[in-house]
Amino acid sequence: MRLDRILFVGLILALLAGCATGSGSARSRPAAESNPENPKTKAAALYTDLGQKYMAQGKLEVALENLNKALAADNNHADAHTVIALLYERIGDNAKAEEHYRRAAQLVPKSGSENNNYGAFLCKLGRFDESAVYFERAVSDPFYKTPVVALTNSGTCAIKGGKLDVAERDLRAALGRAPDNSEALFQMATVLYRRDDFFRARAFIQRYEAVGQSSADALLLGRNIELRLGNGDAAREYTRRLRGQFPESEQARSLDASGSR
Structure with a gap:
């Protein structure tokens, strides 16, 4: 064991x-x-x-x-x-x-x-x-x-x-060992977002979602990436999904507190 x-x-x-x-x-x-x-x-x-x-x-x-x-x-x-x-x-x-x-x-x-x-x-x-x-x-x-x-x-x-x-x-x-490892994909998106490399960050979030994953953290990150890329429609779609899938989450509440749409 x-x-x-x-x-x-x-x-x-x-x-x-x-x-x-x-x-x-x-x-x-x-x-x-x-x-x-x-x-x-x-x-x-x-x-x-x-x-x-x-x-x-x-x-x-x-x-x-x-x-x-x-x-x-x-x-x-x-x-x-x-x-x-x-x-x-x-x-x-x-x-x-x-x-x-x-x-x-x-x-x-x-x-x-x-x-x-x-x-x-x-x-x-x-x-x-x-x-x-x-x-x-x-x-x-x-x-x-x-x-x-x-x-x-x-x-x-x-x-x-x-x-x-x-x-x-x-x-x-x-x-490199496990290309579909969802947590590694999400964390790579996080790293690239913090480095202001928003296009590559978006690619990793998309790969994360492509393996069938969904989480409040990833949806919020996806929203923030799209905002930094100037894509308001995509950011609003992430917001809609976050509130719909995880309405009681801290991430959703943070958007409600800020009045985000």
Whole structure:
């Protein structure tokens, strides 16, 4: 079981329900990491699985009880540390969440999944430079099945940190591997918009929509791009769609507050 965390989408429940992005990393096991044949490790895996299932059901106290049992059985079980980190993050205990994300990454220091997870968490805390180290480690894992996740997370985090050159580099690398990756397309549009490259920003928003995606953020960005290009009709169409599809969103309310049409 490997859990991979996507920074830009709140997928904790999806991950816990077994809908993760498939980050399984085949790797040699460091001395500190669990031996999967050890009975204590098997017990830890069982309790971790139970903890995931209870989290998916919203039974957080029971989930925490099982995850603590997992770590009591085998404190070097990286998956148990990852899942309990997710739980602590969910209830707002960032100190304990970081402790366990960090421990998971220490146990499997070359694993794409654990390094991506810790990087995503650090980015959420605004520790952009620290997060970049872990995203780089994640991408460097030759057995990491979804390096696009870490590349996209890295690019998204670089935008937040104001490093648009790094963001464009990593997002282009992500799109080179997965041209229809919707989040990478949206974030590339964001980078280009911030650089006042509105024609290319429009092209990426159009590609984003062509893969069947729709979000309040993308519709607002599309509107703003068209306004900067002087295309009032297209901007009004984005506004209409935003209010129609996401009437209660913060983005729609921001337009209402400004009296935009």
